[in-house]
Amino acid sequence: VIIAMFATGQHERLKQVFLRMGCLSMWAALFFSAPLMMLNTELFRLYAGEKYEVAGWVMLLLLAYFPTAYANVMLWPVASAKGQLRPMAYGTVMENSINLGLTVYLVWGCGMGAVGAALASCLCVYAMHVVYWWPLAMRMINLTLKDVLVQTVLPGMAPFVAAICAMGIIDAITEALLWQKLLIVVAVGTVVYASVIAMLLNEG
Numbered sequence: 001v002i003i004a005m006f007a008t009g010q011h012e013r014l015k016q017v018f019l020r021m022g023c024l025s026m027w028a029a030l031f032f033s034a035p036l037m038m039l040n041t042e043l044f045r046l047y048a049g050e051k052y053e054v055a056g057w058v059m060l061l062l063l064a065y066f067p068t069a070y071a072n073v074m075l076w077p078v079a080s081a082k083g084q085l086r087p088m089a090y091g092t093v094m095e096n097s098i099n100l101g102l103t104v105y106l107v108w109g110c111g112m113g114a115v116g117a118a119l120a121s122c123l124c125v126y127a128m129h130v131v132y133w134w135p136l137a138m139r140m141i142n143l144t145l146k147d148v149l150v151q152t153v154l155p156g157m158a159p160f161v162a163a164i165c166a167m168g169i170i171d172a173i174t175e176a177l178l179w180q181k182l183l184i185v186v187a188v189g190t191v192v193y194a195s196v197i198a199m200l201l202n203e204g
Helices: 002-007 011-038 040-048 054-064 066-071 075-082 086-109 113-141 145-173 178-203
Strands: none
Touching: 002 011, 002 075, 011 040, 011 054, 011 066, 011 113, 011 145, 011 178, 040 054, 040 178, 054 113, 066 113, 066 145, 075 086, 075 113, 086 113, 113 145, 145 178
């Protein structure tokens, strides 16, 4: 489909598909990651004990780069359709090299262990998207920063932010057994997330 749109000169439609798919990908990815990020340490404390609580922070860091990565999910298909794979290869090599170097420094140099490895990945993904992947996408599809923010990032993040806020409030005011509290928090977050998406779809 992407190749057909490019071949037939449907550049405006390609732009809208890129922005829309980025938003939808964020909705799908953040729907599952929101409760995991909110309850990261509680989940591991409940199922594995306090000894493995640090695994919750590792999970949080690995999920934290979902917004920027999934917002730009259509870049590879578009690059393939336009035959611009060389800058994609350069970016991939650069990102992996930086990630490896930062991981070595944080894990062995700073002694941060698994948290350091996860932090390296998170920082690297965000940095590369800000300085390389998003500018590349904007040039490739003739997007503006306003297009990306208004049509992808802000609507893509809205359900996530609303759900995190709602879950945080419920988590703070609910007094119950840990597993009961987790169920209540997740249920509230799911309802809020779905409600915000429904509102955005109705407005669109």
